[in-house]
Amino acid sequence: MNNPQYPTARKAGLVVQEVPDEVLxxxxxTNKAHCLNKTAAAVWRFCDGKTSVPEIAQFLSSESGTNVDSDLVWLAIDQLNESSLLEVQVEPKFQGQSRREAIRKIGIASMIALPIVASLVAPKSAMASASCNCQGDAGTNNSLVCTTNPVGCPPHCNLAGICSSTPN
Amino acid sequence: MLELGSNESQPFGEFYFVEGDHIKFAIEVYGVSVSVAADSLVLSERLFEVADRAMLGQCRLLDAGSAIAEHEFVITESGSGNYELTSVGEYTTASGDLRQTLELFVRILRIKISQFAKGRVFVHSGVISWGGKAIMIPGNSGSGKTTLVAECVKRGALYFSDEYAVLAPDGLVHPFARALSITNGGRKWSEDGIPVEKLGGRAATEPVEVGAVVLTSYEPGAEWQPERLTPGNGIIEVISHTIPMTIDAEFSLKVLKSALSRAIILRGVRGEASDFAELLFSFCNREF
Known part of the structure; x- marks a missing residue:
């Protein structure tokens, strides 16, 4: 792990789609989906391995017509790093309390939106989100079977007659 | 692999063929080819019938000859009135009597079609339309989407589906208007669902654009105070309900963008479905 002043955006193994003011x-x-807001997306775009963090801040300043501090760029870099969207892992500049403090300070001073990378994990198997139903002939739920269990639904039927990871 | 061709003008009897101990037939639905082998003609006919009904009459019989089936099922009687279902190359499960086996068969078939459909992206979601635009209600089993969809159609919304939003590359959502899978006494029999007409509703026949996506779950006594998500944040929420995402992420993401980037995306907990339906319609009347 190093702390490069010249971060490089990861390209391999990613599907990228732009929506207005955001990048998906x-x-x-990892089957993770990320949503980069406009600022995070701009920083990511400048991460070409040749542009330093202060230079990225300068580019953002001229793009937005307002002064952008290097710390704002680092906030983005830290999140891109955590989301595995950089080629090489970097040591985070801000963590925990230090990050909250940085967000507060930069948020007050910055005229542009703070960088945000929101992430969600897609189900490993699409079946995990597909309908699976309990069925059986007897009157008690104990005899019910989650019928799509072989393709990834939870193994049990709970008392409500819904497939569940636990019996009750 | 089975060689297949197509011809849709002939009855079932023209399409089955014998291979070893099995009677086989093949179908194509949403561009996915599937072969089914059974150990009797009667069972084969029954399998085709339930498959076609589960896929809302969209199964096209293929004849032996020119293409390759992507998925294969074998269903055989294993004695004492029990049946064994095999999804070739995946797993075998002995699922008991004929009815249970047929239910399992159509569910696995439907899952396969929803995963591998050509030119469509299946999202696990209830869908209705109001004011000419679709409202998608994504959610997992048990999240209450069927209940909510049923309340909406009782109040005049057009029914699209209680299970899938079928999205096309042009961004439109197509109907998948199966009978609603209403939970009754803790038991769900999806293949014996309630037709929307019995609820006093109507099923859609034409695709429409998506006007809103409602990410919600039921919480007793909850007040609907939704957060409006940006398109990007909304789309990543829907990704977790997008069935072919892990199979064809590029196409899925492109279609999600096309369908949802202009939609209103709301997230929040809701109270009773009947109250919520009214709130939802008031909102849509203002925003659509």
């Missing part, structure tokens, strides 16, 4: 990134390796 789907990581094929």
């Amino acid at each position: 990134v789907y990581d094929l390796d």
Whole structure:
């Protein structure tokens, strides 16, 4: 792990789709979906391995017509790093309390939106989100069977007659 | 693999063929080819019938000859009135009597079609339309989407589906208007659902654009105070309900963008479905 001043955006194994003011990134390796807001997306775009963090801040300043501090860029870099969207892992500049403090300070001073990378994991198997139903002939739920269990639904039927990871 | 061709003008009897101990037939639905082998003609006919009904009459019989089936099922009687279902290359399960086996068969078939459909992206979601635009209600089993869809259609919304939003590359959502899978006394029999007409509703026949996506779950006594999500944040929420996402992420994401980037996306907990339906319609009347 190093702390490069020249971060490089990861390209391999990602599906990228732009929507107005945001960029969606789907990581094929982890099945994680990320949504980069405009600022995070701009920083990611400048991460070409040749542009330093202060230079990225300068580019953002001229793009937005307002002064952008290097710390704001680092906030984005830290999140991109955590989301595995950089080629090489970097040591986070802000963590925990330090990050909250940085967000507060930069938020007050910055005229542009703070960078945000929101992430969600897609189900490993699509079946996990598909309908699976309990069925059986007897009158008690104990005899019910989650019928799509072989393709990834939870193994049990709970007392409500819904497939569940636990019997009750 | 089975060689297949197509011809849709002939009856079932023209399409089955014998292979070893099995009677086989093949179908195509949403561009996915599936072969089914059974150990009797009667069972084969029954399997085709339930498959076609489960896929809302969209199964096209294929004849032996020119293409390759992507998925294969074998269903055989294993004695004492029990049947064994095999999804070739995946797993075998002995699921008991004929009815249970047929239910399991159509559910696995439907899951396969929803995963591998060509030119469509299946999202696990209830769908209705109001004011000419679709309202998608994504959710997992047990999240209450069927209940909510039923309340909406009772109040005049057009019924699209209680199970799938079928999205096309042009961004439109197509109907998948199966009988509603209403939970009754803790038991759900999806293949014996309630036709929307019995609820006093009507099923859609034409695709429409998506006007809103409602990410919600039931919480007793909850007040609907939704958060409006940006398109990007809304789409990543829907990704977790998008069935072919892990199979064809590029196409799925492109279609989700096309369908949802102009939609209103709301997230929040809701109270009773009947109250919520009214709130939802008032909102849509203002925003659509």
